[in-house]
Amino acid sequence: MTAQLLREFDVIVIGAGAVGENVADRVVRGGLTAVLIEAELVGGECSYWACMPSKALLRPGTALHGAQTVPGAQEAVTRTLDPAAVLKRRDYFTSNWQDDSQVKWVEDTGIELIRGHGWITAPRQVEVAGLDGNSYVLTARHAVVVATGSAPNQPPVEGLHDVEYWTTREATSARAVPARLAVLGGGVAGVELAQAYARLGASVTLVARGGLLGIFPEQAADLVAAGLRADGVDLRLHTGTRSVHENDDGSLTVVLDGGPQTGPADGPAHGETVTADKLLVATGRHPALEGLGLDSVGLAAPEGGTLRLTTDSTGLVHQATDNEVSGNPWLYAIGDAAGRALLTHQGKYGARATGDAIAARAKGELTGEPAPWSRFAQTAYEHAVPNVVFTDPELANVGRTIAQAENDGFRASTVELPIQVAGSSLHAEHYEGWAQLVIDEDRKVLLGATFAGPDVAELLHAATIAVVGEVPLDRLWHAVPSYPTISEVWLRLLEEYGL
Ligand SMILES: Cc1cc2nc3c(=O)[nH]c(=O)nc-3n(C[C@H](O)[C@H](O)[C@H](O)COP(=O)(O)OP(=O)(O)OC[C@H]3O[C@@H](n4cnc5c(N)ncnc54)[C@H](O)[C@@H]3O)c2cc1C
Numbered sequence: 143m144t145a146q147l148l149r150e151f152d153v154i155v156i157g158a159g160a161v162g163e164n165v166a167d168r169v170v171r172g173g174l175t176a177v178l179i180e181a182e183l184v185g186g187e188c189s190y191w192a193c194m195p196s197k198a199l200l201r202p203g204t205a206l207h208g209a210q211t212v213p214g215a216q217e218a219v220t221r222t223l224d225p226a227a228v229l230k231r232r233d234y235f236t237s238n239w240q241d242d243s244q245v246k247w248v249e250d251t252g253i254e255l256i257r258g259h260g261w262i263t264a265p266r267q268v269e270v271a272g273l274d275g276n277s278y279v280l281t282a283r284h285a286v287v288v289a290t291g292s293a294p295n296q297p298p299v300e301g302l303h304d305v306e307y308w309t310t311r312e313a314t315s316a317r318a319v320p321a322r323l324a325v326l327g328g329g330v331a332g333v334e335l336a337q338a339y340a341r342l343g344a345s346v347t348l349v350a351r352g353g354l355l356g357i358f359p360e361q362a363a364d365l366v367a368a369g370l371r372a373d374g375v376d377l378r379l380h381t382g383t384r385s386v387h388e389n390d391d392g393s394l395t396v397v398l399d400g401g402p403q404t405g406p407a408d409g410p411a412h413g414e415t416v417t418a419d420k421l422l423v424a425t426g427r428h429p430a431l432e433g434l435g436l437d438s439v440g441l442a443a444p445e446g447g448t449l450r451l452t453t454d455s456t457g458l459v460h461q462a463t464d465n466e467v468s469g470n471p472w473l474y475a476i477g478d479a480a481g482r483a484l485l486t487h488q489g490k491y492g493a494r495a496t497g498d499a500i501a502a503r504a505k506g507e508l509t510g511e512p513a514p515w516s517r518f519a520q521t522a523y524e525h526a527v528p529n530v531v532f533t534d535p536e537l538a539n540v541g542r543t544i545a546q547a548e549n550d551g552f553r554a555s556t557v558e559l560p561i562q563v564a565g566s567s568l569h570a571e572h573y574e575g576w577a578q579l580v581i582d583e584d585r586k587v588l589l590g591a592t593f594a595g596p597d598v599a600e601l602l603h604a605a606t607i608a609v610v611g612e613v614p615l616d617r618l619w620h621a622v623p624s625y626p627t628i629s630e631v632w633l634r635l636l637e638e639y640g641l
Contacts, residue, residue, distance in 0.1 A: 144275045151177045153500055154268050154282040155289055156260045156434070158248070159186020161477030161489035162289035166253045168497020174284065174504055176253050179260035179270050184241040184248060187291055187478075188486045191236075195314035196334055197532055198232040203341030204534040208596065211570035225319050225342045232314075239315070261435035262286060265464040266472050269435075284504045285472050287496065288451070288459075290434060292427040292478035297326065300385035305394055307386070308422040310335065316420075319344050324396050324418035326383055328354040330531050332424035333366060337533050340373040347376040347416045349383055349398060355531065359544075361558070361576050362537050362594035368574075369535050378416070386421065394421045429481040439463040439473065451475045453482075454511060455519040457496035467510055474500065483527045492520045525589075526609040530599045535575065538602040541590030541609040544580050553583045557639045561595050564626035570596055577631045579605075581639065587612045593631075601629055615641065 153169045155162045158180035166176040183190055202223055209215040237243060248255050258272035260280075268286060270278040294309045296302065308316075313335045319342045325332045328350025340346040348354075348370070354377065355363040367377060382399035389395055396416045431449050436442070440463040443449035452460045457474040458467060465473045476496050477489030499518040502508035512518035531537040547554035561575030575595020582589050591605035608618060619641050623629035 144277060146277045146279060148279050148281075149177070150281045150283060151175045151254070152283045152504065153177075153285045153287065154260075154280050155179065155287045156262075156268065157186065157289035157291055157477075157479065158184045158244075158255065159289060159291050159477060159489075160188050160486050161291075161479075161493045162186070162287070163244070163248065163253075164490045164493035165287050165289060165474075165476060165497040165500075166248075167251055168494050169285075169501050170252050172498060172501025172504070174501055177280065178248060178253055178255050179268070179280075180255065180257055181259045181273075183239065183244075184255065185244040189236065189241075189244070190239050191311040191314045192331075193486055194235045195232050196310075196331070196338065198235040199228060199314070199338040199342070200334060200532050200534070202228045202231070203338065204532075204596075207341075207534055208570065211572070211596070213571060223341060223343070228342060229317070229319075236315070256280075259433070261433060262473075263435055263438055265439055265462075282472065285474055285500045287457075287500075288431070288434065288436075288473070288475040288479045289477050289493070290430045290479045292481075292484055293430045293432075294423070295426045295428055297383070297423065297425045299326075299383045301387050302423070305386055305388050305421070307394070308420050310422070310424055312420075313339075313422045313424075320419040321345060322393070322418040323347075323420050323422060324349065324394070324416045325422045325424060326350075326396070327422075327424035327426070328352060328356070328379065329424065329426060330355065330529075332422070333370065334532055335422060335424065336375050337370055337373055340370070340375045345374070345376075347378060347418065349378045349381055349396065349416065351380070351382050353379055355537065357543075358531075358537055358539055359578055359592050362539070362578070362592050365535050365574060365576060365594040366531060366533050366537050369533055389417070393417050393419055396421065427478065427484055429475075429479045431479065436462075439465075450481055451479070453480050455495075455514070455521060456499035456512065457492055457520065471503070482523050483529075485527065485529065488523065488527050491522060495520045522610060526606055528602050528606045530602060532599070535595045536597060536599045537592070537594045538599045539590070539592040540602055540606045541588065542580055543590060543592070547580050547582070547589045552589060554589055555581050555583055557581065557635050559631065559634055559638055561593070561598075561628060561631045563628065563630035563634060565628040565630050566595070568626055569628060575628070575631075577635060579635050579639070581615065585612070586615045588615070588618075595628070598628065601631075604629065604632070615639065 152174035153176040158178040258270040260270040266282045268280045323344045325348040336348045384397045462473040476492045514521045528540040558578035566573040578592045580590035
């Protein structure tokens with residue numbers, strides 16, 4: 143029998159991904175009550191279909207290749223990857239798609255969980271069609287937080303609607319490695335999964351309308367492209383996709399747009415179709431705001447467009463009804479749903495700031511907008527978002543590229559070098575890497591940094607600290623990298639700059 147249940151909480155969080163969990167945790171720590179509403183698995187995309195399984199699929203290949211590049215160890219490598227063991231380890235890292243441990247954490251933290259689909263019906267009011275058959279009408283005394291994540295884009299490719307294809311969900315949760323995989327999209331997810339499957343034995347073709355990893359400096363992206371090619375991935379760059387159809391044997395044929403658009407070396411030199419057993423479409427994501435009832439509080443998509451939320455530094459949604467920062471604001475959006483940087487760590491950072499801001503506003507400890515870099519403001523989104531591409535070689539980047547710095551009005555310069563230090567030559571035979579700093583010429587501080595090469599991801603946090611801390615370069619000069627580590631590239635970069 144179904145019932146309509148009326149409940150009141152201080153804070154209602156729609157979506158129990160990593161970001162929703164973190165905001166609920168912070169408001170509870172701040173002395174408020176919170177409910178999480180979740181339609182699928184507690185833990186969200188990252189735990190079950192994104193970060194964890196994709197990294198679990200990549201890591202064994204990187205470890206094996208790492209051994210193969212070190213004489214003395216390479217002689218011991220006598221076999222290739224064991225796909226069944228890799229998939230089994232991936233299953234472990236996704237907890238076999240069971241969320242019991244995360245549910246236990248929610249309960250232990252003092253957060254209430256309602257499983258079901260939620261939507262906003264009025265300011266501070268949310269309805270939930272509970273998976274238990276009940277319908278809930280919830281009222282928030284202080285805030286409603288939209289933490290609903292993102293959904294995959296579907297590119298306008300003829301026939302795509304009519305075939306069964308993989309999104310990143312199917313690619314990260316597959317039970318077997320296809321013999322042939324076609325990947326549409328040259329962004330982070332497409333590139334990572336292309337390499338993971340190539341190393342697991344699939345014959346992989348990656349088709350991208352533009353270049354590979356276009357948001358990163360070209361020299362860095364080129365190293366990743368070389369790594370993929372070395373693994374046998376057939377890269378069809380600067381190539382559009384016209385249509386897709388299924389063949390009698392169940393395989394799929396992707397028909398590509400004619401000749402090369404730019405860069406003859408990158409154009410489709412291998413004919414105009416790709417036939418594969420599976421097709422992964424990884425052409426970006428958009429905030430998951432459909433069916434959330436946002437129109438009930440004055441937030442509608444523009445004519446012919448899609449709804450995007452704009453938020454202040456605490457995550458407060460502009461333009462929602464009755465949501466003035468000067469009054470008693472109530473609607474917040476964080477994580478992928480806010481559409482700023484679709485990354486778990488950054489969403490969780492935003493969640494901590496938003497949760498603390500909600501608790502502080504409830505207690506009257508925060509009025510108006512907080513100062514930049516206060517614990518309530520998500521200032522790092524403007525200056526220092528770290529991003530790692532977990533391919534082999536890795537690509538790690540934080541802050542502004544030179545193009546972004548100039549676009550934002552900085553008088554900026556760059557210094558760049560191949561990574562050639564004692565630490566890198568010890569790390570692997572023929573180590574190839576590249577590093578770049580972007581420097582604010584007026585303040586002589588770092589605006590951004592990029593590293594590409596085997597195992598550079600762990601270099602990134604030093605750069606993040608330097609950017610966030612606005613450490614002057616002549617003070618950074620005194621941060622001595624240990625010998626012989628890859629971090630010595632920092633010293634070489636500063637010397638190259640003239641210190
Ligand atoms: C293949 C892939 C690999 C990635 N790898 C990395 C990585 O290595 N590192 C990294 O930092 N980021 C990575 N990301 C990005 C990362 O997964 C996201 O940034 C992160 O999951 C966002 O967290 P979230 O909590 O905002 O959203 P989600 O994790 O998507 O959680 C949102 C939750 O809300 C629920 N929900 C939605 N609507 C409703 C509703 N109306 N009612 C109730 N519940 C609802 C959903 O079921 C979901 O559980 C990757 C993404 C992909 C696709």
